[in-house]
Amino acid sequence: MSPVGFFCIMVGETMIERSEKMFELDHFLREETKVEKEQRKSGFNVTDPDILDELILSGDKFRLNGDFLLSEEMFFKKGDVHIRKHNRYSDMPLHHHQFLELNYMYSGSCTQEVSGEKIILHEGDIIMLDRGSSHSFQALGEDDILINVLLKVETINTKILQQLVRKRGVLTEFLVLASQRTHEEDQFLVFRTGENKKVQTFMHYILEEYYGETEPNIEVIHLYLPLLFMELARTFEEETKGQQRHHNQVVTEALAIIEKDYRTLSLEMLAQQLGFNKNYLGNLIKKETGDTFKQLLQRQRMLHAHHLLLYSNYSMEEISEEIGYLDTSYFFRSFKKTHGKTPGQIREEALHRDL
Template identity: 35%
Template sequence: MFMDSRVLSRLKQHELIEVKQLKTGKHVEDLPKEAIYKKNESTNIKVSNNYFFRNRDIYISKHDRFAAYPKHSHQFLEMNYMLNGTCDQIVDGKNVHLNKGDLLLMDVGCTHSIGKLSENDILINLLFRDQSISINFLDDMRRSNSVLYDFLLNRVSGESNTVRYIIFRNNIDNDIRYTMEDIITEYYSKREFSNSIIKEYLSILLTKLVRHYHVSTDKRSPQQQLVIKILKDISEEFRDISLEKLAKKYDYNKNYLSNFIKREVGIPFTTLVMNQRLIQAHNMITSTNLPISEIIEDIGMKNKNSFYKKYKAYYLMMTGDERK
C-alpha cells in the first residue's frame, strides 16, 4: 500500500507562500484575520478559531516549508503527521522531534511553534473539533485503559487534560501510516461523500492509536463508569430519552441524578441531549439530501426556530451553509 502518487506530487509542489518563504527565509502569514480568535497581548500568541470548520468537520492542510512558524495555539484538537522527512517543534515549552511516520496529537489550547522545514519535509496538519469524537466510539475503547482514551474522554466531558500532547512514533507494520495516508488522499481527492468517509477514517485512526500505543492507567471510579453509561444512553436514545427514564434505569433519585450529571460532566442533562441531537442532525445534513424539516423531526425536535437557533450556536453556521 502506497500513498496516491498524484496527491503526493501535489503536496511536494511549492505553494505561493512557500515560494515567498524560500526567497526570504521569513515567515509569511498564512491565516486570514477572521481565522484568528484573539492575540494574547503579553505573549503575542495567535489563537486560531473555528474558521476552518465552516463547511467540514475535519480540516487538513500541508504545513508551509522554508521558514519557522511562530508560537500559536488552537481552539480545536490538532494532529501533526510527518508524511516525509523530519521536523522540530517546541510544544508546551518542550522540544519535540518528529521523524517520518510520527504523529503528534495536541489538545485545545496547547501552544507550539514549528522549526523551518526543508524541501523534502512534508508535515500534514489535521484539525478536528470535539464534536467529531462520538461517545460510542470512546465507550468502545473503555477497557483499553489508555492515555489516549483518557485524553479524548476528557475533551468530550469538558474536563481539562493534564496531558496536553501525545507523540505516537511510527509503528513497525505501518498500520497507522496507511490509515493516515488514506485520510490525506481522500481529503485532497475531493470525491463525493469525502467528509463522511474522512470522519469514519478518523475514528479508525484513533482506535488504531489506542491499539498500538497502549499505556495502562488507573481504573476509572464507579462515578466515572456511570457517567460513560449515561453518555452512551444519551447518544443512543437522544430522540426520546428523559431524566426520569435514566433515574429509573440506574435506581437513583431524579434530582440526585441531575446534579450528579452536572457535577461530573460539567453540562446539564438537557444540554447533553440537545448537543447529541444537533450532532445527529449535522451528520444527516452533511451526508444526506433529506429536507431539513424531516431531519428536525427525526432527531426528536418539534420547534424549528429553536432548532435553527441552537444549531447556529453549536456549529457557528446555518444549516444551509453546510450544503453549499
C-alpha cells in the same frame, strides 16, 4: 456501515489504483504552495491568506498572552475536520489552539517545541496535541512534509469516542478530556509509528479522501479516524508496557549496585555504569521507588551499620568508615534520624539481650 466493514471494501482496490493514488497524493503534497514560495524567497513566516483575513478582522481577539490563539472559527467553515499541509521554509512562531490537533510527519522530519519541550518527529510519527497546547516549529526543508489534522471538540465527542468507549487507556482518557469544553491542558502524546503499516495506511486513506476530490467527504474520514485512533492506542499501550519493563529492569539493576557499592557510590557513578543521564536516572529512581538516590544510599548504609553494631566488635569510628562516612558525628546524627536511637543505644541493647 461499520468502520471495519468500510475498510474491508476499500482495501479491495487493485495495487495499480493504490499506487496511482499514492503517486498523485505525493506529487500534490510536495508541490510548493504560494505561501511556501514566498517563505522560501524571504525566509520569513507568511500567514495563510484565509487565516490572515480572520486575524485582520478580529484585531487582538485571537491572541493569548501575546501569542497567536488559533480558534475553531478559523478552520472549520466546511466541516468538523480540517486538514492542511504545514508550510515549509520558515519558522512558525509560538501559538495556541482551541481544538485537538494531530501532526503527521508524512516525509522527512521536523523539530518543534511543545509546551516548552523539544520534540523531533521522524517520518511516519504522529504527535497529538490537546486543546490549549502551545507549540512552535523550526523551518521545514524541501523534503519535510508535515500534515496538520485539526478536529473540532464535537467530533471527538460524538464520532470518535463512540468507537473507543470500550477501550480503556491513556489515549482514550486524553480524548475524553479533550472533548470536554471546560477542559484546556497543555498535554500531548507522541506516537513513534514510522514502522506501523496500519497507521500509515489509515493516514494515507484519510489524506487521499481529503485531497482527492473537489470537496472531501468528511463522513468517510469519520469512518477512518476511529480506526486510526484504535491503532494508535494499541501502539501506545505496547510501547508504554515495553518502557515500563525496561524502567523496572533499570531500577532493579540500580538497587543492586547501591546495595553492593554503597560505600563509595555517587549518582554520577551509577548513571555512568547504567549508561543514563544523571538527572534522568535520578528522576526514574524517584518515580519507581518513591525515594531519591540519596535516601536509598543512606538507608543501605544505615542497614549495614545496624548489622555491624549487632554482630561485630567494630568501634563506632570503624563502623562509620566501613559504611562510607568519614565524619563520625555525621554518622551518629544520620543513624539516630533513621533508627530513632543512637548507635551506642542499639549496641547496648544488643549486649543486654545476650546476657
